[in-house]
Amino acid sequence: MRNFLLEIGLEEMPAHVVTPSMIQLKEKIEKFLVENRLSFESIEVFSTPRRLALRIVKLAEKQEDTREEVKGPAKKIAYDENGNLSKAVLGFLRGKGLTENEMTFKEVKGVEYVFATVEEKGKATEEILKELPNVILSMTFPVSMRWADNDVEFIRPIHWLVALFGSEIVPFSILGVDTSNTSRGHRLLEGVPTFSNADSYEEELAKFNVIANAAERKNLIRKQIAALEKENNWTVDLDEELLEEVNNLVEYPTAFAGSFDEKYLDVPEEVLITSMKEHQRFFDVHELDGKLSPHFISVRNGTDNHLANVIKGNEKVLVARLEDGEFFWKEDQRLQIADLVAKLSKVTFHEKIGTLAEHMLRTKKIGEVLAEMVELTETEKKDLKRAADIYKFDLVTNMVGEFPELQGIMGEKYAVLQGENEQTARAIREHYLPTTSEGVLPESKVGAILAVSDKLESLYSFFSVDLIPSGSNDPYALRRAVQGVIRILDKFGWKFSFADLQEKIFTAINAETEIYKLTYTNEKEALSFVKGRVRQLLSGKITRHDILDAVVNAEQSDISELFATAEVLNAHQNDENFRLGIESLTRVVNLAQKAEVAVDVNTSLFENEYEKALNEKIISLEENFTGNAEEKYQQLMSLSSVINEYFDNTMVMTDNEQVKNNRLSELQKLAKIILSFASVDLLIVK
Template sequence: MANYLLEIGLEEIPAHLVTQSENQLIERVKTFLEENLLKYEKIQDFSTPRRLAVLINGLADHSQAKDEEHRGPSLKVAKDVDGNWTRAAEGFARGQKATTADFTERDGYVYLRQHINGLPAYEILTHIGTDVIEKMKFSTYMKWANYKLEYVRPIRWLVSLLDSEVVPFKILDVTAGNLTRGHHFLSKAGIQIPNANSYKDILAGANVIADAKKRKNLIRSQVKKIAADHAWNLHIDENLLEEVTNIVEFPTAFAGSFDEKYLAVPDEVLITSMRDNQRFFYVTDAKQALLPYFISVRNGNGQQIENVVRGNEKVLVARLEDAKFFFEEDRKHSIDFFMKKAEHLVFHEKIGNIVDHMKRVSQIAALLADQLNFTEEQKTDLMRSAAIYKFDLTTAMVGEFSELQGTMAGIYAGIFGENKTVSQALSEQYMPISADGTLPKSEVGALLALADKFDVLFSFFTAKILPSGANDPYGLRRAALGIVRIVDDRRWNFSVRKLLISLKQLLDQRADGFNIKITDPQDLSKELIDFFLDRIRQQRSDVRYDLVDAATNQVKEGIINYIFKRIRILASHTSDPDFRETIEALTRVQNLAEKNPSNAKVNPELLQSASEKHLYELTKQEKADQLLSEGEESIYAKFALLKDPINDYFQENMIMDKDPQIQANRIAQINLISHLIAQLGDLQKIIVK
């Protein structure tokens, strides 16, 4: 058993790509070893801004031997009329480095069975450059010199060591060896690694902590100690901690300060300046009031740390001075002033300006508020919010700190006299901003965010500006995911199809239609519902795929909450002892109705047997369009109650009765029940065997 070290030395990788690149390297190395039948005990991972590395422990000396069987041509082709081997047979043998004497005959074909000996690990590892490193994929690429290879950043050195022996391979003009590089200004290049196991210690001596987990824990302990020494409450943002971990190789934390006068600027602005712009951790007092201090991390040791502190303070103060100036200037104006300027902001050249977008959002919000039975007070706040919610885009603060859009709308709305409901709604308009981002906490804010995202989808879909592959420049997938997350969180019931029909009627009443035209709401609703279903499948990837497939089929109205409700109902009963039998009974009805569709009404006078009369009594009062509005347990209980009556029905009755009237009536009954079952989805998708 041996140990193998692979290190890819690079120019500095963007912080957000380091961890995902390292994870990809691990997975590709695992796949490479598995495909080459090379056994190992474990893989250790290492990453810094300038390197991605793996250390494979307990690597087998040779790959495993294997037996392979290859099927050749049919006997009709492999032998001539006299039973002699043809050229086709001989060519097959040569291609497998065998002879016709090695053939076996079976099932009308010739076969060759071969024993393939294992290869030395050393020989296999010489291909790791082409089979692993060069095949890695990134969201961001760079080219350098005149090379065609694109990579996350230019490759500057490669280390490839099997114990103490170099396993050579070459990528462009870089040949793998046993030389690494330490910290870019605390050490030097050309540091020799005597053997694979000494990697961590060699780099530690060169002021590089190669283990990202160890580096993160060290940063965490350092910043916590500084905060404890000053009796500060430290706020560690895990995303920021991850980013800082990936921009340093040898961390040293330090504290800095700024003038208390800047505390007059809203906390959100100060925190954004510190956390997002400068990658500082902010601190508060015991009452959670922001303090004029920060904690940061240097990529280096503690030498001349005072100069580092002063430099960071100077950079931060410049940002805070700008923020203070913009804040004071913006407060001299009004919402109407900023809204007037917003008329010149383009939403999209094919769709119109921001004001048109806001007017459409107002219409959508009003329609949704009616469907969701908002109170008059809520509607008033919602309409006010929709009328002004993008005003902050023209403020000086958002012009400088674009990441504060929405946040500043809420802050300025309060300053300019809007009530708390409106102010909060404006601050929540973009939520959620990511797949796991925070959701709006207020109902008005949630509906404003929902209406805004709906208009983004409606307007871009009608303009035929759609995502293509991984390309989604206008964030339509993010908007759709935001909608399904809000609806699932709020349990709001409304029909996408009906919303589009109502919106078309409103827009058709205007000569300009607010710059969009819905030609066919049915087609558009189908496109959007399919788009939403993809996001729902993504959102509920924690549930068995067959259950999600069942719940996301047979969707017409696009009532998003009902789809989530279906998933919850099915997922919560899979462990029931009679789940399989219940689904099989319901599926039998759906399958038969699919083969024999009918819109006819059931004639009770033509019901003959006790079982079909009993089943009719159980289902005749149920209304499919109301069923899913009931409680989840009540819904499933009703379907589970049908299991035995359905089985009795099929046991006692022939659907294809010789009497045409009886047959048509039974088919109508089966379709009636299938229509009810369809409210749970296409249960034929569920795997129960």
């Protein structure tokens, strides 16, 4: 066994594709090894902006040998009338590279067949590794490019390749580049690393100012920033996304601190931090008391040589961005909210849907429907109305035009400056939340309702013009929007049927299409889409797909109830009585589907005490099936013995048509209650 080293040397890749590309390469190589029967202990990965590399630890010297017994034609057609092997058998033997002496006969289910044992000797690992170009070129990227005369696309041009099995070079080429045992050091520093074997990779690159291990590089950045914190009595709240991006921009990190004029601290902190983070990839710095400090921390791609010049250059670039922020902050304060809102009637939301002003108008109506259903106070309704009238105004300010990341944040600040109350201003900021699938949620009820209303309006508008996500295609981020809606409703514990909410929204908008400029359609598809997002969210907590199916397909759409039901079923799945209880309920649901006509249950047609006992339970459930999910579960499971006794003593599908329909109708009533909890027939309990 030897270690194998592969390095793909590239022009600098965008930071956001480095880590995903490394993961993809590892997965493809791992699959390649398994498919080719090459055993190994583990795979170690390395990545920088200029290279993707991995080391396969203890890779076998050759493929594993195989021995397989294969079945051929039936014995009865193995020979012709002259006693010679038939064409069918000759073809079978020829295809396997065998002779007549190597075949036998075996009986399978009473019929004899030709059998043969095929052995294949494993190839040398070096021969198999020569096929790696196909694996590498099968990689996919968000954006690819061609260069020179190549027809094949890759993330960036390939400049060198290293392929070492132990100390031996494995010869192959990709797009005109041949493998060798030489690499490249840091782009800004001279040197050509040469590897004596696969084990010297990190050590040799380090001599030429390249830290190939991404985790080691990131840890070094953390330590350097921590040292600057301690030295200057600062605190730095490390943004993990920014740290990941910075780590994938450098091969040899050197953190340093810079400063800017204190006068810029008069500009809102969010503007300064956005200028530093989004545009310069700088980490913001705070004093020990939590106040933003007029300093920043950046990471250089290189050593500390001439670091003073690097600091001055970064400070100069940052000041230009801060000047912009200060200018926009002052200019925007001269604008009036009413004038900005008026501009929104000329801003297109989507060419098939209308303007931002029309989107806001529909959002406001959805907010009114929601406000009634969750019983907002009159004061909250007033604040919601005002917020809905203006909440997108900051999109046409100078600041948000330059820094789109500040939408909502600047809206809140400008609203406060112009005398809007705290709840209205806060809702303007919170309506964007959550900004990511796991992002923070609104804290205020008014902000939460506005956020839900805005996201639902987007959902229903795009669905109404048939711009419905399919597969992985979701250009308008409707999945994320609906996931945000579900998380918000779950957080606030607002209990109502989502189907009822949707129906009220469609009715309200479609009754006044002249005002709202859009007719809502595709109601069933929209509700199904929402339930699909519920399932997706639940799948992060619950692994059993049948539980997810049972919950999402229940005859109810109260999102908080769906979550609670899933948790209850998940908690009880290993209970001793779970299987028997679910089987009893499933039997009711399955038989109830056989009802061809619905009739009122006539107790005079009951022929035994078990029908009466079940009917009493059903009547009781219809009146009292109102508790939480746990209570409903216990109520249903308590029916098990009554249901079993009923079926043991009652022939539902009797020849008497009147009695049969009466019994099926009785089961239908119970099935309706069961299915309002969960589609238990989808649970796998065998």
